[in-house]
Each structure stands twice: as structure tokens, then as C-alpha cells.
Amino acid sequence: MSALRRRLVPYGLLLPGTVWLLLFFAVPMYFMGEMALRSGSLDTGGFTFSWEWGNFDEALSGSEEQLLRSFVYAGLASLFALLIAYPLAYAIALRAGRWKLLLLFAVVAPFFTTYLIRTIAWKTILADASPAVDVLKFLQIVPEDGRVLATGGAVVAGLTYNFLPFMILPIYASLERMDVRLIESAKDLYASSAQAFWRVTLPISAPGIVAGVLLTFIPAVGDYVNALLLGGTGQTMVGNVIQSLYLQQRDYPEAAALSFVMMLAILAVVLVYLRLAGTGAFMGDEEESR
Amino acid sequence: MRHRNPSTHSRGRAALMALLVLIFAVALAACGDDDNVGGGNESATQVAESGPVRGEITISNWPAYMDTGKDNTVNEFQNEKDVKVDYVEDVNDNAEFFGKLRPQLEQGESGGRSIFVVTDWMAKQMYDLGFLQELDHADLPTVFENLRPDLQSPSFDPERKFSVPWQTGLTGMMVNEQLAPDVRSVNDLFDPKYKGKVTMLSEMRDTVPLVMKADGVDVDEATKQDWLDAIDKLREAAESGQIRRFTGNDYNQDMTNENVVAAIGWSGDTSIIENEDVRWRMPTEGCIIWSDNMVIPKGAPNTAAALEWMNFVYEPEVQADIAEYVQYVTPVAGVDEVLRERDPALADNQLIFPDEEFTKDCSTQPDPPGSAEDRQEVTEAFQDVVTGRS
Numbered sequence: 001m002s003a004l005r006r007r008l009v010p011y012g013l014l015l016p017g018t019v020w021l022l023l024f025f026a027v028p029m030y031f032m033g034e035m036a037l038r039s040g041s042l043d044t045g046g047f048t049f050s051w052e053w054g055n056f057d058e059a060l061s062g063s064e065e066q067l068l069r070s071f072v073y074a075g076l077a078s079l080f081a082l083l084i085a086y087p088l089a090y091a092i093a094l095r096a097g098r099w100k101l102l103l104l105f106a107v108v109a110p111f112f113t114t115y116l117i118r119t120i121a122w123k124t125i126l127a128d129a130s131p132a133v134d135v136l137k138f139l140q141i142v143p144e145d146g147r148v149l150a151t152g153g154a155v156v157a158g159l160t161y162n163f164l165p166f167m168i169l170p171i172y173a174s175l176e177r178m179d180v181r182l183i184e185s186a187k188d189l190y191a192s193s194a195q196a197f198w199r200v201t202l203p204i205s206a207p208g209i210v211a212g213v214l215l216t217f218i219p220a221v222g223d224y225v226n227a228l229l230l231g232g233t234g235q236t237m238v239g240n241v242i243q244s245l246y247l248q249q250r251d252y253p254e255a256a257a258l259s260f261v262m263m264l265a266i267l268a269v270v271l272v273y274l275r276l277a278g279t280g281a282f283m284g285d286e287e288e289s290r
Numbered sequence: 291m292r293h294r295n296p297s298t299h300s301r302g303r304a305a306l307m308a309l310l311v312l313i314f315a316v317a318l319a320a321c322g323d324d325d326n327v328g329g330g331n332e333s334a335t336q337v338a339e340s341g342p343v344r345g346e347i348t349i350s351n352w353p354a355y356m357d358t359g360k361d362n363t364v365n366e367f368q369n370e371k372d373v374k375v376d377y378v379e380d381v382n383d384n385a386e387f388f389g390k391l392r393p394q395l396e397q398g399e400s401g402g403r404s405i406f407v408v409t410d411w412m413a414k415q416m417y418d419l420g421f422l423q424e425l426d427h428a429d430l431p432t433v434f435e436n437l438r439p440d441l442q443s444p445s446f447d448p449e450r451k452f453s454v455p456w457q458t459g460l461t462g463m464m465v466n467e468q469l470a471p472d473v474r475s476v477n478d479l480f481d482p483k484y485k486g487k488v489t490m491l492s493e494m495r496d497t498v499p500l501v502m503k504a505d506g507v508d509v510d511e512a513t514k515q516d517w518l519d520a521i522d523k524l525r526e527a528a529e530s531g532q533i534r535r536f537t538g539n540d541y542n543q544d545m546t547n548e549n550v551v552a553a554i555g556w557s558g559d560t561s562i563i564e565n566e567d568v569r570w571r572m573p574t575e576g577c578i579i580w581s582d583n584m585v586i587p588k589g590a591p592n593t594a595a596a597l598e599w600m601n602f603v604y605e606p607e608v609q610a611d612i613a614e615y616v617q618y619v620t621p622v623a624g625v626d627e628v629l630r631e632r633d634p635a636l637a638d639n640q641l642i643f644p645d646e647e648f649t650k651d652c653s654t655q656p657d658p659p660g661s662a663e664d665r666q667e668v669t670e671a672f673q674d675v676v677t678g679r680s
Contacts, residue, residue: 042392043415043662062679120543127547147486149549150534232535233528236678244673247386249666 036256047253059258063241067265070237073152073227074220077159078167081216082209084160085167089208090201092168093175107168115162119229122158123149126230150232158226166215174208175201210277214270221266238262338586340429341594346374348591349599350387350406352582353379355457357615367602373595378403383538384412395421400587404596411495411657413453413583414446422452423586423593430454432601436609436622441581444654445510453583454600455621457612460570460641460652461496462577464545464555468567473552475574476504480523485532489544489553490524492536494672495655496578497524497554503575509653517658517668525675536676557641558618570641576651581621617642 036055038047060067092103110118125132126148136142148154178201186196224239231237238258245255356363356377364377381387387408394401395416408416416422427434433454434442447453465473470484479488490497499509501520527533534550535541544550545563560570586596602608603622610628613620619642630637640648658668674680 041662041666043419043666062674065680066678120540123543124547128549129547147549150486229540232531233533233676233678234531241677241679244677247383247389248676249669249673250385250389251670 032256032259035252036260038253042250042252052253055253055257056261059245059254060261063238063258066236066238066241067262069152069235070221070239070262071265071269073156073159073237074217074223076156077163077220078213078217080156080160081164081167082213085164085171085212086205086209089168089171089175093172093178094180104172107165107172111165116225119158119162119225122154122161123229126154126157149230150235152231152235154230155226155235155237158230159220159223162223162226163216163220166219167212170211170215171205171208174205178204206277210274213273213277217273218266218270222262336423336588337426338423338429338590338593338597340426340597343371343373343595343598345592345595346376347404347595347599348376348378348402349596350378350380350403351456352381352407355379355407355582355616356612363603363608363611366608367599371595371598371602373598375599381407384409388412388416395419395587395589397589399589400591402591403587404590404592405584405586405599407456407582407584409495409580409582410444410446410453410655413585414657416585416587417447417452421587423588423590424451425454425586425597429597430600433604436604436606436624438621438623441621444581446654446657453585454604455581456584456603457616457618458579458581458621459618460557460572460577460579460644460649461491461500461554461655462557462573463571464541464553464559464563465569465571466545466548466551466565466567467569469548470551474571476500476554479552479554480527480532482532484551485530486534487549487551488533489535489537489541489550490533491541491554491556492538492676494669495657496556496580497536498668498672499578499653499656500554500573503578503651503653504573506575509578509656512656512659514658514660514664514668518671521668521671521675524672528675528678558616560641561617572648576653577649578655579619579649579652580655613642619644 034049035047037049037052039050039052039055040047088107092100092107096103124130127133128147128149133142133148136148137144137146142148148157182200182204183196186200187193191199221237222239224237224243227235227237227240242255242258242262245251245258358364358377358379364375367373368375387406391401400406413422427450434450437450437455441455441458442450444450463473463476463479470487473479473481473484478484479490498517498520499512501523502509502512502516505520505523507516507520524533528536535544537544537553539559541550541553541555542559542562545553545555545568546565548565555570557570560568584600586593590596603612606622606624606628609620609622609625610632613622613625614629614632614636617636617639626637626643636642658665
């Protein structure tokens, strides 16, 4: 009896996750895939299933630019988020002392306001005649007759800002549990501060970085709010095209096909990334990193 | 997990597979009797039934399209007619609202709503698909006594068989008179002087006809090619950076912050834009006149009370409250006299009570001509410009 129970426990533990995955991932995927192969139009009798592979062709042709742009913007946003998040997480985890909780709270605090409102607030901050843009012009980052809103810069900035906490928190978590004596030992063994960082701290925080990049990159690729509010006609991302296909053109099959292409592209990029970054780092393979 | 028990492992996997197969079977069965997603409701015409006015109704309208404060029109109606009204502001976008409701409409249901408010072209599409009930004018005496004469027979519903205007409005230009004093025609929006300082509406039926008018096209007679030509002109301007963005209501913020000095915009919005220099301007070649209409969907509960609501808001005294609040163009004749006593400035406002001279060059909001496929082609071309697709 107890042996049987012991054997069943892992499956019992897996059950909620499995059911969740099936109901909210596998089944919707099935419906989406089936919709992507339908043909027809809503105004003339609706969509019928007909193995219409042409939808994929049509969805892709014309959207290549948006697909590519989505990956470039999301990649840049992840990179900038990493550059901002790492020093911040490092400072909070190792240098903040009694301010640690307060600083962590400050990282999460923007979440108390909705995403949409925060992005709309950026429109005011980056308005053409705003002090922020005047400063950027003074520093020659933005040309004298230039602007920030409705440019790629504004969209990338919005994405970076909106997903920053997802980068900070995992890196913080991996640095927080690091044993600082390891750095001391490195220094005892005549490592310079820089060497200690590159050979001890960074490898230990690698799982946090990998997780943070995934949590930032994946939602950023599919995001359409930042491009809609902060971008112009030349900054649209694949999410904007899907939204237009679905709600304005009411071409559900093409929208479904494009969503599929986007998911596959994300999957491919993430697999390559994990391959390069090493799943060991993601799983926190301690023997390898220590 | 190096020393797994192989038998448990395969049994577990078998169980998982079984579950998977089961769920897929359920999914297949669920859509088996629904091989066709979409399509209309082709059953016979249905006329909204009148009768004793009582019970409850649900009304769907756009946000800020009526004062929902304490002494509002709904409360007045409830007190006077012994009907309980659930007034919901859940229409934000014609296409989006229709997309959301469509599965229910196809089943002959209205999601509990007795009335909803949609723009001309949307009402027409819903009617053509057989989703709306027809209205017997005998049940709507107050409406047809007070409906403005120029709204009695619009091209999309010449006999007002299925639609009753809620409010109407003008699409023209929103101009910052300090920064863009010389913008008088829609063609001036294409002046390189204002490159990147101009926005247009993502509502195709507002933007494209205005561009056609500026090029001298009679929008009522416009061909599909005229629409596509205007869209090409927009594409060029978007690609060159002349047009900064295509927007919904959010152009208001860009006008307030002076990111944009001139835009295609709606007449009622001047009250929302917090910038003294911004005025709505009638383009020299005229404007687009649209209306949002009350319609009764098939499957609507309590149509008697819904018809009574239509009559109620067409009483000039009642309509005056609505007009005073929303500041669009009221469809009810005689409201100006009521308002003159309350606030003479409102009664003289051309954007609320435009006279014939003011709107003489304006056109009723048109739909792209031709079949459903032609319309789809035009919509697609326009959406490609909005989303920057090539």
C-alpha cells in the first residue's frame, strides 16, 4: 500500500499542472491551429475548415518587417533591461543592508498601477516639448529638430521600463542566496575584484540572468501596447498586426496563422538561446557553476 | 531520477496519453456540430414587439455618451415608466464590440441586451446579416415626430427600418490655431511643413472619405478604386513620416501636449482637449457626418420597454440634458429652444446645432462600395497602412 502510494505521489503532484497545461495551452492551441487552416469570410457565410495552408503564406507576406522588428525591439529591450537590472539587483542583494526590503518594494511598486496607465504616462514624459526631451536634445542624444515619441527609441524604452522588474527579481534572487565568502576566498587566492566578479559572482548569478532574459524577451516580442501608444506608423510590431487582423479585418484564420508563426519563431529563438546560455545555468546546476 | 522504475514510468505516460486523447476527443466533439464559424442569422424578418411597458431592460452604449450622475436620464425614465434599466457602457469600438457579440447574435441571442448603440455602417452590416429587428413607426410616435428632417432617410437605412439615431457628429480637423494657423483643407495636412506633426483616425470611414473629398471625389459616388487611391496617398504619407500615427480617441492627448498640431478629429472632442489653442475646424471641402444609432437585436428581451426608451429620449426636454452633457450634434429637433433658456451659448454653438449653411459641403459617412469581398479588400488595404505592413 505505502509503496503504491509512494509511486503515485509524483503523478498526483504533476496532475494540477498537467490539467492546467492541457486545458489552457494544448486545447487553445488545437483550436488556434484548426482556425489557422480555415477559409472563407465572416460576411459571406463564415469560415470553414479546409486545410487552407495559404493562410500562413498570406500572414507572413507583408509582415516580415513587423516580425523582424518585434525580435529586434524585444532583444534590445532585454539587453537594456539586463544592463540596468544587474547593477541594481547586485546593489540591493549585497550592499543595501537594512534598506533591502524598501528597495525591493520600490522595484515592485509600479505594478500597483496598471500597465496601460504607466505606458500612457510615458507619453506625457516623452512629449515633444517635455523637459525630458529638452535634456536629451541638450545632450545631443536627440537631434535639435528630432523627437522621441513615435520613434523606435520610445518603443524600446517603453518595453525596457515595463519589463524591468521581471529582470531584476530573478537576478536578485540568485545573488541574494550567494555565499559572499566565495568572493572573499577568491580574493584570498589573489583574484582582483574584476576577476572575482567574472569568475565567481557572474557564473553564480547566471541562472537569474537566463531566467530574467526569458521573462523579459518572450512577453516583449508579443507586446503591442508599447508600439501602439509610443510608436508611430513605422514602429508597428507583430502584435499590432495580429490585433488588426483579428478585430478590425475580422480575418480570424490569418490572425491565428500569424500567431502560430510568432510562437514558433519565439520557440526557435529561445531554444537557440538556451543552447548557448546552457540549460545548466537555467537549472542552477551548482556543480558546474561553482 | 536516474533510477526510475520503468514500469511506473510507462504506466504514468499511458495515463497522460489517455487524458490527452480524452481532452482532444471532447474538443473535437465540441466543434463537431459547428463546422462553420461565423455567418449570419438568415431567419425571417422580425419586427420589435410592442406592448405594456414594465419589467427590466439592458442598454449598451459608448462611454461618456450620457450623464450617468445622480439625476440622470435613466433614473428619470425609471421613475416615470416603472421600468428597471441596466445601463452599460461597454461599446468602445464598433468592430470590437461586434466581434465580441457575434457568436451570441448567431445563436439569435443578444446577451441580455435590449438596445445597443452602433455607428451607421455597423448597424447596416448587422441588419444585412439578419441580426436586427425591424421597427414599426407606429410604436415610435415621439421619435418620428421629433427626428431632425435631414436624418429621416439616410442612405444606409432610407426608411429608418432598423435604426434610430442616438447622437450624431462631425468628423473634420482638430487644429492648433497658434502652431498651424493655415491648415484649412485636409490637403494641408499633407504639407511637408507639418511633417510628423499630423495624426489621422484609424477609423477608416472617417479618414479615407475626408481624403477623397479633399481630392474632389464625390464620396457618395466613389468607386472602389477611389478608395484605394486615397489609401495609397495615405500610405505614402505614412511611409514618409508625414503622418505621425493613426489614432483612436488618444489623439486628444497628442493635441493637448502639442506633439501634434493638426489632426483629423471629431467635433465633440474640443471639450476634452485641455489646450486653449485647439479648435475643431470645418475643412474647406466639407466634413463627414455620422450618427450612432440605437438598434434592437434579435433575441432582445422586453422590446416594448426598449421602444419606450427610444420615445423617451426623443422628448426635447429629456434630450436637452443629453445634448448639454455630450456636446455632439443632437438628432432631436426643438432641443435648441429648450437649451436657449438654460444656456444661450450652447444653443448658438455650431458644433452642437450646425445650420444648413455650416454643413452644406458635408457628406454622410459612406461605406466602401461593392460586395463584401470588395469591402474586405479596402479594409485590408487601409489596415495595412495603419499597421505599416507592406
